Protein backbone atom coordinates (compact mmCIF):
# COMPACT_ATOMS: atom_id res chain seq x y z
CA UNK A 462 0.00 0.00 0.00
CA UNK A 463 1.31 3.41 -0.82
CA UNK A 464 0.33 6.65 0.70
CA UNK A 465 0.48 10.27 -0.25
CA UNK A 466 2.92 12.58 1.42
CA UNK A 467 1.53 15.80 0.07
CA UNK A 468 -0.13 16.88 3.30
CA UNK A 469 2.77 16.30 5.61
CA UNK A 470 3.47 19.87 6.54
CA UNK A 471 -0.09 20.31 7.71
CA UNK A 472 0.94 18.20 10.64
CA UNK A 473 3.43 20.61 12.00
CA UNK A 474 1.98 22.97 14.51
CA UNK A 475 3.93 26.21 14.55
CA UNK A 476 3.57 28.63 17.44
CA UNK A 477 0.55 30.69 18.25
CA UNK A 478 -0.22 34.26 17.41
CA UNK A 479 -0.92 36.60 20.24
CA UNK A 480 -2.17 39.98 21.13
CA UNK A 481 0.90 42.13 21.06
CA UNK A 482 2.32 43.50 24.26
CA UNK A 483 4.65 46.43 23.88
CA UNK A 484 7.92 46.07 25.68
CA UNK A 485 11.28 47.71 25.68
CA UNK A 486 13.69 45.48 23.80
CA UNK A 487 16.66 46.30 26.01
CA UNK A 488 15.28 44.31 28.84
CA UNK A 489 17.45 41.30 29.10
CA UNK A 490 20.82 41.98 30.62
CA UNK A 491 23.52 40.26 32.58
CA UNK A 492 22.48 40.41 36.19
CA UNK A 493 26.11 41.28 36.85
CA UNK A 494 25.20 44.64 35.40
CA UNK A 495 27.12 44.45 32.14
CA UNK A 496 25.32 46.27 29.37
CA UNK A 497 25.08 43.15 27.32
CA UNK A 498 21.92 41.47 26.10
CA UNK A 499 21.39 37.79 25.68
CA UNK A 500 22.73 37.12 22.22
CA UNK A 501 20.19 38.95 20.08
CA UNK A 502 19.68 36.83 17.03
CA UNK A 503 21.41 38.64 14.21
CA UNK A 504 19.87 41.47 12.28
CA UNK A 505 17.00 43.18 14.00
CA UNK A 506 14.88 45.32 11.67
CA UNK A 507 12.75 48.30 12.73
CA UNK A 508 9.15 47.46 13.76
CA UNK A 509 9.30 43.75 12.92
CA UNK A 510 12.46 43.10 14.94
CA UNK A 511 13.69 39.58 14.17
CA UNK A 512 10.36 38.53 12.67
CA UNK A 513 11.69 38.53 9.11
CA UNK A 514 14.22 35.87 10.09
CA UNK A 515 11.70 33.34 11.29
CA UNK A 516 10.46 32.03 7.94
CA UNK A 517 8.00 29.30 7.00
CA UNK A 518 9.30 26.62 9.37
CA UNK A 519 10.10 28.59 12.51
CA UNK A 520 11.38 25.61 14.49
CA UNK A 521 14.03 24.95 11.82
CA UNK A 522 14.98 28.59 11.38
CA UNK A 523 15.21 29.03 15.13
CA UNK A 524 17.34 25.90 15.42
CA UNK A 525 19.73 27.29 12.81
CA UNK A 526 19.85 30.64 14.62
CA UNK A 527 20.50 28.88 17.93
CA UNK A 528 23.45 27.03 16.39
CA UNK A 529 25.02 30.44 15.80
CA UNK A 530 23.76 32.39 18.79
CA UNK A 531 23.42 29.83 21.56
CA UNK A 532 20.76 27.67 23.23
CA UNK A 533 19.32 30.59 25.22
CA UNK A 534 18.50 33.20 22.64
CA UNK A 535 16.65 36.48 22.67
CA UNK A 536 14.49 37.58 19.75
CA UNK A 537 12.35 40.63 19.26
CA UNK A 538 9.31 39.26 17.40
CA UNK A 539 7.47 42.36 16.32
CA UNK A 540 6.80 44.05 19.62
CA UNK A 541 7.11 40.84 21.62
CA UNK A 542 10.35 40.12 23.46
CA UNK A 543 10.93 36.42 23.19
CA UNK A 544 13.34 33.89 24.62
CA UNK A 545 14.02 30.64 22.79
CA UNK A 546 15.35 27.56 24.61
CA UNK A 547 17.13 25.12 22.30
CA UNK A 548 19.11 22.61 24.37
CA UNK A 549 18.47 20.03 27.06
CA UNK A 550 21.07 21.74 29.20
CA UNK A 551 19.22 25.08 29.26
CA UNK A 552 15.80 23.40 29.52
CA UNK A 553 17.02 21.50 32.60
CA UNK A 554 18.31 24.68 34.21
CA UNK A 555 15.11 26.59 33.45
CA UNK A 556 12.55 23.97 34.41
CA UNK A 557 14.35 22.52 37.43
CA UNK A 558 14.85 25.88 39.07
CA UNK A 559 12.09 28.04 37.57
CA UNK A 560 9.23 25.79 36.51
CA UNK A 561 6.71 28.07 38.19
CA UNK A 562 8.10 31.26 36.65
CA UNK A 563 7.89 29.64 33.19
CA UNK A 564 4.39 28.17 33.67
CA UNK A 565 2.44 31.09 32.24
CA UNK A 566 0.73 31.19 28.84
CA UNK A 567 0.45 34.40 26.85
CA UNK A 568 -3.07 35.67 26.26
CA UNK A 569 -3.70 34.46 22.74
CA UNK A 570 -6.38 36.39 21.00
CA UNK A 571 -7.91 33.57 18.93
CA UNK A 572 -7.40 31.09 21.76
CA UNK A 573 -9.50 33.25 24.02
CA UNK A 574 -12.39 32.76 21.67
CA UNK A 575 -11.79 29.07 21.02
CA UNK A 576 -11.65 28.34 24.73
CA UNK A 577 -14.77 30.33 25.73
CA UNK A 578 -12.72 33.02 27.46
CA UNK A 579 -9.76 30.89 28.59
CA UNK A 580 -11.99 28.59 30.70
CA UNK A 581 -9.84 25.66 29.70
CA UNK A 582 -6.51 24.10 30.60
CA UNK A 583 -4.24 24.56 27.58
CA UNK A 584 -4.63 28.29 27.00
CA UNK A 585 -5.57 29.36 30.54
CA UNK A 586 -3.20 31.67 32.36
CA UNK A 587 -1.36 30.10 35.27
CA UNK A 588 -3.57 30.41 38.35
CA UNK A 589 -6.28 28.79 40.44
CA UNK A 590 -8.69 27.94 37.62
CA UNK A 591 -5.92 26.29 35.60
CA UNK A 592 -4.72 24.35 38.67
CA UNK A 593 -8.18 22.98 39.49
CA UNK A 594 -9.14 22.22 35.91
CA UNK A 595 -5.87 20.47 35.18
CA UNK A 596 -6.13 18.37 38.33
CA UNK A 597 -9.59 17.16 37.41
CA UNK A 598 -8.47 16.64 33.80
CA UNK A 599 -5.73 14.32 34.99
CA UNK A 600 -7.71 12.45 37.61
CA UNK A 601 -11.15 12.24 36.00
CA UNK A 602 -10.72 12.58 32.27
CA UNK A 603 -7.27 11.45 31.21
CA UNK A 604 -6.16 9.01 33.91
CA UNK A 605 -4.84 5.60 32.86
CA UNK A 606 -8.06 4.00 34.14
CA UNK A 607 -10.33 6.33 32.20
CA UNK A 608 -8.22 5.91 29.06
CA UNK A 609 -8.47 2.10 29.41
CA UNK A 610 -12.24 2.43 29.57
CA UNK A 611 -12.19 3.72 25.98
CA UNK A 612 -10.49 0.58 24.72
CA UNK A 613 -13.60 -0.62 22.84
CA UNK A 614 -13.96 2.78 21.15
CA UNK A 615 -10.39 2.66 19.89
CA UNK A 616 -10.60 -0.94 18.70
CA UNK A 617 -13.82 -0.27 16.77
CA UNK A 618 -12.47 2.86 15.08
CA UNK A 619 -9.17 1.22 14.14
CA UNK A 620 -11.03 -1.79 12.70
CA UNK A 621 -13.03 0.63 10.61
CA UNK A 622 -9.81 2.30 9.36
CA UNK A 623 -8.39 -1.09 8.35
CA UNK A 624 -11.63 -1.95 6.53
CA UNK A 625 -11.55 1.38 4.65
CA UNK A 626 -7.96 0.83 3.55
CA UNK A 627 -8.83 -2.69 2.40
CA UNK A 628 -11.69 -1.28 0.34
CA UNK A 629 -9.40 1.29 -1.28
CA UNK A 630 -6.32 -0.90 -1.62
CA UNK A 631 -7.18 -2.83 -4.79
CA UNK A 632 -7.70 0.37 -6.75
CA UNK A 633 -4.79 2.19 -5.20
CA UNK A 634 -2.00 0.58 -7.18
CA UNK A 635 -1.90 3.55 -9.54
CA UNK A 636 -3.32 6.21 -7.23
CA UNK A 637 -2.04 6.25 -3.67
CA UNK A 638 -4.42 6.53 -0.76
CA UNK A 639 -4.52 9.66 1.34
CA UNK A 640 -3.61 8.00 4.60
CA UNK A 641 -3.04 11.30 6.35
CA UNK A 642 -6.68 12.20 6.05
CA UNK A 643 -7.85 8.76 7.11
CA UNK A 644 -5.64 8.80 10.18
CA UNK A 645 -6.94 12.24 11.19
CA UNK A 646 -10.47 10.83 10.84
CA UNK A 647 -9.66 7.98 13.21
CA UNK A 648 -8.10 10.17 15.90
CA UNK A 649 -11.03 12.56 15.52
CA UNK A 650 -13.56 9.76 15.82
CA UNK A 651 -11.89 8.27 18.90
CA UNK A 652 -11.81 11.67 20.61
CA UNK A 653 -15.38 12.36 19.60
CA UNK A 654 -16.74 9.05 20.89
CA UNK A 655 -14.78 9.34 24.11
CA UNK A 656 -16.08 12.88 24.62
CA UNK A 657 -19.67 12.60 23.43
CA UNK A 658 -20.52 8.90 23.61
CA UNK A 659 -23.72 8.35 21.62
CA UNK A 660 -23.85 12.11 21.09
CA UNK A 661 -21.62 11.65 18.07
CA UNK A 662 -24.57 10.23 16.15
CA UNK A 663 -26.87 12.92 17.54
CA UNK A 664 -24.61 15.63 16.27
CA UNK A 665 -24.46 13.92 12.88
CA UNK A 666 -21.05 12.54 12.06
CA UNK A 667 -20.78 14.38 8.71
CA UNK A 668 -21.59 17.73 10.28
CA UNK A 669 -19.29 17.05 13.19
CA UNK A 670 -16.44 16.09 10.90
CA UNK A 671 -16.91 19.29 8.94
CA UNK A 672 -16.79 21.36 12.12
CA UNK A 673 -13.72 19.50 13.36
CA UNK A 674 -11.95 20.08 10.04
CA UNK A 675 -12.86 23.74 10.34
CA UNK A 676 -11.61 23.85 13.92
CA UNK A 677 -8.32 22.29 12.96
CA UNK A 678 -7.88 24.49 9.92
CA UNK A 679 -8.64 27.66 11.88
CA UNK A 680 -6.23 26.54 14.55
CA UNK A 681 -3.67 25.66 11.87
CA UNK A 682 -4.07 29.14 10.39
CA UNK A 683 -3.70 30.79 13.76
CA UNK A 684 -0.65 28.72 14.56
CA UNK A 685 0.91 28.98 11.13
CA UNK A 686 0.75 32.73 11.02
CA UNK A 687 1.43 32.78 14.70
CA UNK A 688 4.62 34.72 14.66
CA UNK A 689 2.94 37.69 13.04
CA UNK A 690 1.46 39.21 16.15
CA UNK A 691 -0.95 41.69 14.63
CA UNK A 692 -1.75 40.79 11.04
CA UNK A 693 -2.79 37.22 11.80
CA UNK A 694 -5.59 38.07 14.14
CA UNK A 695 -8.43 39.18 11.85
CA UNK A 696 -8.50 36.45 9.28
CA UNK A 697 -8.29 33.63 11.81
CA UNK A 698 -10.35 34.87 14.69
CA UNK A 699 -13.29 35.75 12.48
CA UNK A 700 -13.66 32.04 11.68
CA UNK A 701 -12.77 30.65 15.09
CA UNK A 702 -15.64 28.37 16.06
CA UNK A 703 -16.21 29.61 19.60
CA UNK A 704 -19.39 30.82 21.23
CA UNK A 705 -22.31 31.08 18.86
CA UNK A 706 -20.63 29.04 16.10
CA UNK A 707 -21.40 25.63 14.65
CA UNK A 708 -19.30 23.76 17.20
CA UNK A 709 -20.99 25.64 20.00
CA UNK A 710 -24.31 24.50 18.59
CA UNK A 711 -23.14 20.88 18.57
CA UNK A 712 -21.88 21.12 22.15
CA UNK A 713 -25.22 22.57 23.29
CA UNK A 714 -27.15 19.82 21.54
CA UNK A 715 -25.01 17.03 22.99
CA UNK A 716 -25.08 18.51 26.50
CA UNK A 717 -28.84 18.95 26.28
CA UNK A 718 -29.26 15.29 25.34
CA UNK A 719 -27.05 14.20 28.20
CA UNK A 720 -29.07 16.30 30.63
CA UNK A 721 -32.26 14.68 29.36
CA UNK A 722 -30.62 11.31 29.96
CA UNK A 723 -30.83 10.49 26.27
CA UNK A 724 -27.14 9.87 25.69
CA UNK A 725 -25.84 6.80 27.38
CA UNK A 726 -22.65 4.94 26.63
CA UNK A 727 -21.19 1.82 28.15
CA UNK A 728 -17.86 3.49 29.01
CA UNK A 729 -19.15 6.75 30.54
CA UNK A 730 -18.21 9.62 28.24
CA UNK A 731 -16.42 12.86 29.07
CA UNK A 732 -19.54 15.03 28.83
CA UNK A 733 -21.13 12.84 31.53
CA UNK A 734 -18.08 13.33 33.75
CA UNK A 735 -18.07 17.10 33.23
CA UNK A 736 -21.80 17.36 33.96
CA UNK A 737 -21.34 15.35 37.14
CA UNK A 738 -18.55 17.70 38.24
CA UNK A 739 -20.84 20.65 37.52
CA UNK A 740 -23.20 19.41 40.22
CA UNK A 741 -20.37 19.21 42.77
CA UNK A 742 -20.43 22.42 44.91
CA UNK A 743 -16.67 22.19 45.49
CA UNK A 744 -16.05 22.36 41.73
CA UNK A 745 -18.41 25.24 40.97
CA UNK A 746 -15.67 27.74 40.07
CA UNK A 747 -14.06 25.37 37.60
CA UNK A 748 -17.00 23.50 36.07
CA UNK A 749 -20.03 25.50 37.16
CA UNK A 750 -21.05 27.00 33.83
CA UNK A 751 -21.66 25.57 30.40
CA UNK A 752 -18.81 27.74 29.08
CA UNK A 753 -16.43 25.92 31.41
CA UNK A 754 -17.55 22.58 30.02
CA UNK A 755 -17.38 23.73 26.41
CA UNK A 756 -13.93 25.26 26.91
CA UNK A 757 -12.60 21.98 28.26
CA UNK A 758 -14.19 19.96 25.45
CA UNK A 759 -12.51 22.23 22.91
CA UNK A 760 -9.17 21.62 24.61
CA UNK A 761 -9.54 17.90 24.16
CA UNK A 762 -10.39 18.22 20.48
CA UNK A 763 -7.67 20.76 19.76
CA UNK A 764 -4.93 19.06 21.73
CA UNK A 765 -5.71 15.43 21.09
CA UNK A 766 -6.50 14.95 17.43
CA UNK A 767 -3.83 16.32 15.11
CA UNK A 768 -0.98 15.64 17.54
CA UNK A 769 -1.76 11.91 17.62
CA UNK A 770 -2.37 11.77 13.86
CA UNK A 771 0.95 13.53 13.17
CA UNK A 772 2.79 11.02 15.33
CA UNK A 773 1.29 8.13 13.39
CA UNK A 774 2.10 9.60 9.99
CA UNK A 775 5.65 10.60 10.87
CA UNK A 776 6.35 7.17 12.36
CA UNK A 777 5.15 5.45 9.21
CA UNK A 778 7.22 7.85 7.13
CA UNK A 779 10.38 7.02 9.07
CA UNK A 780 9.63 3.31 8.73
CA UNK A 781 9.38 3.75 4.97
CA UNK A 782 12.72 5.52 4.95
CA UNK A 783 14.24 2.73 7.03
CA UNK A 784 13.11 -0.61 5.58
CA UNK A 785 15.13 -2.74 8.01
CA UNK A 786 13.41 -1.04 10.97
CA UNK A 787 10.06 -1.51 9.25
CA UNK A 788 10.80 -5.23 8.76
CA UNK A 789 11.74 -5.65 12.43
CA UNK A 790 8.65 -3.82 13.70
CA UNK A 791 6.43 -5.77 11.35
CA UNK A 792 7.95 -9.11 12.35
CA UNK A 793 7.47 -8.25 16.01
CA UNK A 794 3.77 -7.52 15.62
CA UNK A 795 3.06 -10.45 13.28
CA UNK A 796 4.87 -12.91 15.56
CA UNK A 797 3.08 -11.60 18.64
CA UNK A 798 -0.43 -11.54 17.18
CA UNK A 799 -0.24 -14.64 14.98
CA UNK A 800 -3.32 -15.36 12.89
CA UNK A 801 -5.83 -13.48 15.03
CA UNK A 802 -6.66 -11.07 12.22
CA UNK A 803 -6.29 -7.81 14.17
CA UNK A 804 -4.13 -6.35 16.91
CA UNK A 805 -6.05 -5.82 20.16
CA UNK A 806 -4.95 -3.55 22.97
CA UNK A 807 -3.88 -6.47 25.13
CA UNK A 808 -1.33 -7.40 22.43
CA UNK A 809 0.45 -4.04 22.74
CA UNK A 810 2.36 -5.19 25.85
CA UNK A 811 4.18 -7.65 23.62
CA UNK A 812 5.44 -4.97 21.24
CA UNK A 813 8.43 -3.32 22.99
CA UNK A 814 10.21 -2.51 19.74
CA UNK A 815 7.19 -0.62 18.39
CA UNK A 816 7.32 1.59 21.51
CA UNK A 817 10.99 2.40 20.81
CA UNK A 818 10.06 3.24 17.21
CA UNK A 819 7.38 5.68 18.42
CA UNK A 820 9.77 7.29 20.92
CA UNK A 821 12.33 7.80 18.18
CA UNK A 822 9.73 9.28 15.88
CA UNK A 823 8.63 11.71 18.61
CA UNK A 824 12.27 12.69 19.17
CA UNK A 825 12.83 13.53 15.50
CA UNK A 826 9.35 14.87 14.74
CA UNK A 827 7.65 16.41 17.75
CA UNK A 828 4.16 17.31 16.42
CA UNK A 829 4.28 20.67 18.21
CA UNK A 830 7.94 21.47 17.53
CA UNK A 831 7.87 24.71 19.51
CA UNK A 832 5.43 23.27 22.09
CA UNK A 833 2.73 25.70 23.16
CA UNK A 834 4.15 29.15 23.91
CA UNK A 835 4.85 30.06 27.50
CA UNK A 836 5.12 33.41 29.19
CA UNK A 837 7.13 34.13 32.32
CA UNK A 838 4.94 34.88 35.32
CA UNK A 839 7.72 36.61 37.23
CA UNK A 840 11.26 37.83 36.67
CA UNK A 841 14.00 35.26 37.13
CA UNK A 842 17.68 34.70 36.38
CA UNK A 843 18.81 31.97 34.01
CA UNK A 844 22.45 31.29 33.13
CA UNK A 845 23.44 34.70 34.44
CA UNK A 846 20.74 36.55 32.48
CA UNK A 847 17.77 38.31 33.96
CA UNK A 848 14.52 37.50 32.21
CA UNK A 849 11.66 39.86 33.11
CA UNK A 850 8.08 38.84 33.82
CA UNK A 851 5.81 38.53 30.76
CA UNK A 852 8.54 37.53 28.35
CA UNK A 853 7.33 35.12 25.66
CA UNK A 854 9.10 31.75 25.77
CA UNK A 855 9.45 29.11 23.08
CA UNK A 856 10.96 25.72 23.83
CA UNK A 857 12.32 24.31 20.58
CA UNK A 858 11.56 20.60 20.96
CA UNK A 859 12.90 19.91 17.49
CA UNK A 860 16.28 21.49 18.33
CA UNK A 861 16.44 19.72 21.69
CA UNK A 862 15.61 16.32 20.19
CA UNK A 863 18.31 16.71 17.55
CA UNK A 864 20.98 18.36 19.72
CA UNK A 865 24.35 16.63 19.07
CA UNK A 866 25.30 17.35 22.69
CA UNK A 867 22.59 14.90 23.80
CA UNK A 868 22.27 12.48 20.88
CA UNK A 869 24.83 10.72 18.70
CA UNK A 870 23.96 10.79 14.99
CA UNK A 871 20.92 12.90 15.90
CA UNK A 872 19.43 12.93 12.39
CA UNK A 873 19.45 9.14 12.08
CA UNK A 874 16.36 7.10 12.90
CA UNK A 875 17.69 4.60 15.45
CA UNK A 876 14.95 3.31 17.79
CA UNK A 877 17.44 1.15 19.68
CA UNK A 878 18.89 4.28 21.25
CA UNK A 879 15.91 4.23 23.65
CA UNK A 880 16.33 0.58 24.67
CA UNK A 881 18.82 1.09 27.49
CA UNK A 882 16.97 3.73 29.49
CA UNK A 883 13.69 1.93 30.24
CA UNK A 884 10.46 3.83 29.66
CA UNK A 885 10.88 7.52 28.92
CA UNK A 886 9.44 9.66 31.71
CA UNK A 887 7.79 12.20 29.44
CA UNK A 888 7.63 15.68 30.89
CA UNK A 889 10.59 14.99 33.19
CA UNK A 890 13.23 14.03 30.64
CA UNK A 891 14.91 17.11 29.16
CA UNK A 892 16.67 15.46 26.20
CA UNK A 893 13.40 14.69 24.41
CA UNK A 894 10.38 16.92 25.01
CA UNK A 895 7.57 16.19 22.50
CA UNK A 896 5.03 16.43 25.34
CA UNK A 897 6.59 19.53 26.86
CA UNK A 898 8.20 19.90 30.25
CA UNK A 899 7.28 20.63 33.82
CA UNK A 900 3.92 21.48 35.29
CA UNK A 901 2.40 22.53 31.96
CA UNK A 902 3.47 19.41 30.11
CA UNK A 903 0.83 17.39 28.31
CA UNK A 904 -1.74 15.64 30.53
CA UNK A 905 -3.07 13.61 27.57
CA UNK A 906 -0.06 11.33 27.01
CA UNK A 907 -1.91 8.11 27.91
CA UNK A 908 -4.89 9.02 25.76
CA UNK A 909 -2.68 10.02 22.81
CA UNK A 910 -0.24 7.12 22.88
CA UNK A 911 -3.04 4.55 23.28
CA UNK A 912 -4.46 5.43 19.88
CA UNK A 913 -1.04 5.95 18.25
CA UNK A 914 0.17 2.48 19.27
CA UNK A 915 -3.03 0.68 18.29
CA UNK A 916 -3.26 2.32 14.86
CA UNK A 917 0.41 1.73 14.03
CA UNK A 918 0.38 -1.88 15.23
CA UNK A 919 -2.64 -2.63 13.04
CA UNK A 920 -1.25 -0.83 10.00
CA UNK A 921 1.95 -2.88 10.28
CA UNK A 922 0.13 -6.11 10.98
CA UNK A 923 -2.47 -5.87 8.23
CA UNK A 924 -0.56 -4.27 5.34
CA UNK A 925 2.79 -4.13 3.58
CA UNK A 926 3.81 -0.56 2.89
CA UNK A 927 6.12 0.93 0.36
CA UNK A 928 6.87 4.39 -0.94
CA UNK A 929 5.53 5.33 -4.32
CA UNK A 930 8.15 4.99 -7.03
CA UNK A 931 9.60 8.34 -7.99
CA UNK A 932 8.71 9.95 -4.65
CA UNK A 933 11.83 9.71 -2.55
CA UNK A 934 11.51 9.11 1.14
CA UNK A 935 15.16 9.90 1.72
CA UNK A 936 16.05 13.12 3.44
CA UNK A 937 15.26 16.16 1.31
CA UNK A 938 13.74 13.80 -1.26
CA UNK A 939 10.46 15.56 -1.86
CA UNK A 940 8.27 18.55 -1.14
CA UNK A 941 6.45 16.66 1.59
CA UNK A 942 9.36 16.74 3.92
CA UNK A 943 11.39 19.56 5.39
CA UNK A 944 8.84 20.84 7.80
CA UNK A 945 9.72 18.94 10.93
Ligand code: HEM
Nearest residue numbers: 583764765768769832833896897898901902903905908909
Ligand atom coordinates in the same frame (compact mmCIF):
# COMPACT_ATOMS: atom_id res chain seq x y z
C1 HEM B 1 0.90 12.29 20.61
C2 HEM B 1 -0.01 13.08 21.11
C3 HEM B 1 0.24 14.39 21.84
C4 HEM B 1 1.34 15.23 21.82
C5 HEM B 1 2.64 15.04 21.06
C6 HEM B 1 1.03 16.34 22.69
C7 HEM B 1 1.88 17.41 22.92
C8 HEM B 1 1.59 18.45 23.79
C9 HEM B 1 2.48 19.58 24.04
C10 HEM B 1 3.83 19.78 23.38
C11 HEM B 1 1.88 20.39 24.94
C12 HEM B 1 2.45 21.70 25.50
C13 HEM B 1 3.28 21.37 26.72
C14 HEM B 1 4.09 22.50 27.29
O1 HEM B 1 3.74 23.68 27.17
O2 HEM B 1 5.13 22.20 27.91
C15 HEM B 1 0.61 19.79 25.27
C16 HEM B 1 -0.28 20.33 26.16
C17 HEM B 1 -1.54 19.81 26.38
N1 HEM B 1 -2.06 18.64 25.87
FE1 HEM B 1 -1.10 17.34 24.66
N2 HEM B 1 -0.22 16.17 23.21
C18 HEM B 1 -0.74 14.99 22.73
C19 HEM B 1 -1.98 14.46 23.01
C20 HEM B 1 -2.92 15.02 23.84
C21 HEM B 1 -4.22 14.48 24.09
C22 HEM B 1 -4.74 13.19 23.47
C23 HEM B 1 -4.87 15.34 24.94
C24 HEM B 1 -6.25 15.27 25.51
C25 HEM B 1 -7.19 14.44 25.14
C26 HEM B 1 -3.95 16.42 25.22
C27 HEM B 1 -4.23 17.48 26.05
C28 HEM B 1 -3.34 18.51 26.33
C29 HEM B 1 -3.67 19.64 27.21
C30 HEM B 1 -4.99 19.88 27.92
C31 HEM B 1 -2.52 20.45 27.23
C32 HEM B 1 -2.34 21.76 28.01
C33 HEM B 1 -1.65 21.49 29.34
C34 HEM B 1 -1.47 22.76 30.19
O3 HEM B 1 -1.35 23.86 29.64
O4 HEM B 1 -1.44 22.62 31.44
N3 HEM B 1 -2.78 16.20 24.53
N4 HEM B 1 0.46 18.61 24.57
